[in-house]
Amino acid sequence: MRVGAGETVRNSSPGDAVLRQCQLQPCERRSRPGRTAQGVPDRLSALWAAALSTCCDDVSQHRALPWSAPYQKKGAGDASVDRLNGCRAVHRAGPPMQAEQTGERSNVTPVRHYESGPMNVAYIVGSFPHVSETFIVNQIVGMAARGHDVHVFTTVPTVIGGIPTGVQRYRLLEHTHSLYGPRNPFIRPIKVTGLMISQGWRVPRLVLRALNVMRYGRVAASLGLLIAGLTLLRQQRTHAYDVIHCQFGTYGEAALRLREIGAITGRLVTSFRGFDATKYLRTNPHAYDALFRTGDLxxxxxxSLADRLVATGCVRAKIVVLHSGIECGKFRYIERRLIEGEPVRILMIGRLTEKKGIVYAIQAVARVIASGRNLSFTIVGEGPLRAELQRLIEELGVSESVKLIGWRTHEEVVGLIESAHVLLAPSVTGTDGDEEGIPNSVKEAMATGMPVVSTSHGGIPELVEDGVSGYLVAERDVEAMADRLRQLIDRPQAWAAMGRAARMRVLAEFDTEKLNDELERLYVALVEKSK
Incomplete structure (x- = not known):
């Protein structure tokens, strides 16, 4: 399946099949107004028509729709540095009005217009925005940047971390709604009363279904399902969502309940990102049976997660592998070199949990230090295993070289990535069955041209090519990990070639702009299919 200029994502046939079923035709630009970068609708149809005419006169300023024209490949004479840093070019100039008003160079994708105008898309997430879920934030911001009417429904009514620029630019917090309402037992009835007065009396059957404790259990007894149903219904009265996208499998379950009680319509899309297709299914093997039957995509x-879903009963024709992307333009390519006498700087990034395999990383690094190599090992992140890991570091006598530095902002993490030589990512399957999808920290490090030592775990082999962009070892194989680290430390001249291969792999398959283009195309396919 195509995702960008001259690039393809592996395992594309299911997505192509979805598009073929929809029999999409090239879409014409119509005169329905979309949202500007500030989120304000343009209500003056005459001005809109003039602007539309202007933009259509100069087709070169707008990219062809993905299915309407062949992609142009880079010429063979393009410089390698352009290819390695070409990711910055995907951040395209925004709408002319915004640039004129602010006087700033915009990196917003121009609004596109389909036969039926911009789509209404609802996202069901945990908290929004979440500092450790930039891949979700980038996806939602990407759809707003493409001119679609985006609303976010949170199951956790808190903001974790700062407010990203894109969220501010499109005023997405103004379009973010708490799905289950306040948790305070005294305030909750007030919320329900307000919703019943404004919405509930219109839909008595929905209210009765949402209160069916025999069918829905605790979520009905706590009034959570009723609050969620009436909250969504209130928004749908003015927006009529074309697509409801659940950002984890567990939220797909919630959306299915909301569809059953009649609170939502539209196509149901569910992403699976790791624990929801591994650990959760291990303890709830039939949790998604109904979702697999009635979900659309x-x-x-x-x-690896796709194979898990098929093994659990999902029809393969409904599955499209869509990687989580990163903003490649934020990561500049740096050719790694070792200055004589300086230690090799090894970096690891992740929550201090079992599935990150940090215990094995520390043990492997300790063996490399014992062999006389000069290195430092920095571990970024917080989590429940911090005290245990600190004890292990002290027991192995490597406190001078191995440091747990705790949580850092994303900007600080990028700085650490740019100054490191090698990334270590020893992920393992937890004893509870929890697995990774493809860690974003590995993508970000590779985007800067850093070689990686990781494990053949989850989807990591889909990113790291053993012996080309890094090394892969078996899970929990401490000696093999130590051996690969020694090879990289002893051969710094190999870093540049591995780093270039790493950068090219991320540019080709994990750039968030290309992946958002692909997601948009899948949305349009579903919407057209429903007509």
């Missing part, structure tokens, strides 16, 4: 972030 499933988007696992790796082929």
């Amino acid at each position: 499933f988007l696992p972030v790796s082929q």
Whole structure:
């Protein structure tokens, strides 16, 4: 399946099949107004028509729709540095009005217009925005940037971390709604009363279904399902969502309940990102049976997760592998070199949990230090295993070289990535069955041209090519990990070639702009199919 200029994503046939079923035709630009970068509708139809005419006169300023024209490949004479840093070019100039008003160079994708105008898309997430879920934020911002009417429904009414620029630019917090309402037992009845007065009396059957404790259990007894149903219904009265996209499999379950009680319509899309297709299914093997039967599209972030879904009963024709992307333009390519006498700087990024395999990383690094190599090992992140890991570091006598530095902002993490030589990512399957999809920290490090030592775990082999962009070892194989680290430390002249291969792999398959183009195309396919 095509995702960008001259690039393809592996395992594309299911997505192509979805598009073929929809029999899409090239879409014409119509005169329905979309949202500007500030989120304000243009209500003056005459001005809109003039602007539309202007933009259509100069077709060169707008990219062809993905299915309406062949892609142009780079010429063979393009410089390699352009290819390695070409990711910055995907951040295209925004709408002319915004640039004129702010005087700033915009990196917003121009609004596109389909036969029926911009789509109404609802996202069901945990908290929004979440500092450790930039891949979700980028996806939602990407759809707003493409001119679609985006609303976010949170199951956790908190903001974790700062407010990203894109969220501010499109005023997405103004379009973010708490799905289950306040948790305070005294305020909750007030919320329900307000919703019943404004919405509930219109839909008595929905109210009765939402209160069916025998069918829906605790979520009905707590009034959570009723609050969620009336909240969504209130928004749908003015927006009529074309697509409801659940960002984890567990939220797909919630959306299915909301569809059953009549609170939502539209096509149901569900992403699977790791624990929701591994750990959760291990303890709830039939949790998604109904979702697999009635859901419209499933988007696992790796082929390994796709295989899990098929093994659990999902029809393969409903599955498209859509990787989580990163903003490649934020990561500049740096050719790694070792200055004589300086230590090799090894970096690891992730929550301090079992599935990150940090215990094995520390043990492997300790063996490399014992062999006389000069290195430092920095571990970024917080989590429940911090005290245990600190004890292990002290027991192995490597406190001078191995440091747990705790949580850091994303900007600080990028700085650490740019100054490191090698990334270590020893992910393992947890004893509870929890697995990774494809860690974003590995993508970000590879985007800067850093070689990686990782494990053949989850979707990591879909990103790291053993012996080309890094090394892969078996899970929990401490000696093999130590051996690969020694090879990289002893051969710094190999870093540049591995780093270039790493950068090219991320540019080709994990750039968020290309992946958002593909997601948009899948949305349009579903909407057209429903007509």
